[in-house]
Amino acid sequence: DAGVIQSPRHEVTEMGQEVTLRCKPISGHNSLFWYRQTMMRGLELLIYFNNNVPIDDSGMPEDRFSAKMPNASFSTLKIQPSEPRDSAVYFCASSLGGRASNQPQHFGDGTRLSIL
Amino acid sequence: AQTVTQSQPEMSVQEAETVTLSCTYDTSESDYYLFWYKQPPSRQMILVIRQEAYKQQNATENRFSVNFQKAAKSFSLKISDSQLGDAAMYFCAYRSAGYGGSQGNLIFGKGTKLSVKP
Numbered sequence: 001d002a003g004v005i006q007s008p009r010h011e012v013t014e015m016g017q018e019v020t021l022r023c024k025p026i027s028g029h030n031s032l033f034w035y036r037q038t039m040m041r042g043l044e045l046l047i048y049f050n051n052n053v054p055i056d057d058s059g060m061p062e063d064r065f066s067a068k069m070p071n072a073s074f075s076t077l078k079i080q081p082s083e084p085r086d087s088a089v090y091f092c093a094s095s096l097g098g099r100a101s102n103q104p105q106h107f108g109d110g111t112r113l114s115i116l
Numbered sequence: 117a118q119t120v121t122q123s124q125p126e127m128s129v130q131e132a133e134t135v136t137l138s139c140t141y142d143t144s145e146s147d148y149y150l151f152w153y154k155q156p157p158s159r160q161m162i163l164v165i166r167q168e169a170y171k172q173q174n175a176t177e178n179r180f181s182v183n184f185q186k187a188a189k190s191f192s193l194k195i196s197d198s199q200l201g202d203a204a205m206y207f208c209a210y211r212s213a214g215y216g217g218s219q220g221n222l223i224f225g226k227g228t229k230l231s232v233k234p
Contacts (some may be wrong), residue, residue, distance in 0.1 A: 043207065043224040056221070066169075091161060102149055102168060102213070105222060107161035 004108035025094030190229030
């Protein structure tokens, strides 16, 4: 079975540009998570969707960040405008059941984002 | 709020030997889950092992096992017969089994970088 698929794997862009990260969760999984990983802060949850509905976006750093899940097989994380401090690895993860279920989260390979 | 602490930023082990990675956590909850994830240089986050807090028996997955001490809030990972492919960052993670608010979010430690010497 295919795992969580993220694209692009690497993204390099200039400050001020719009960045869109994409995620395809594992088929049948109804929970989707976006995380950000930096050296300073480690892994942080940005937003959590359940059945395509955003449930908890308290980790979204500011209004420049937005996430959507138009259907069960696709989600996007958008940064507009991007800033150098947004440089990080962004992970998408999916799981069965709600986030408090005993099912583990399965992670994609991540997108390494560099804002110049 | 729950916290996860990995006190060993780096560890090293000789190939075929055994190594133990430490993890402690702080919580006032009684029902939760604990996980170890592996992140090799390829960057992928790979689930290694998980433990339900209500289970007294320590989880085991092939060469990987945990020592779960609920009273001490300790969750260490033991890797037996270490292999070169085990070299990676290892993250300990906690997740509440409750509902509402931010409960249920995965809370990660800062990670331990494991090197395996041939």
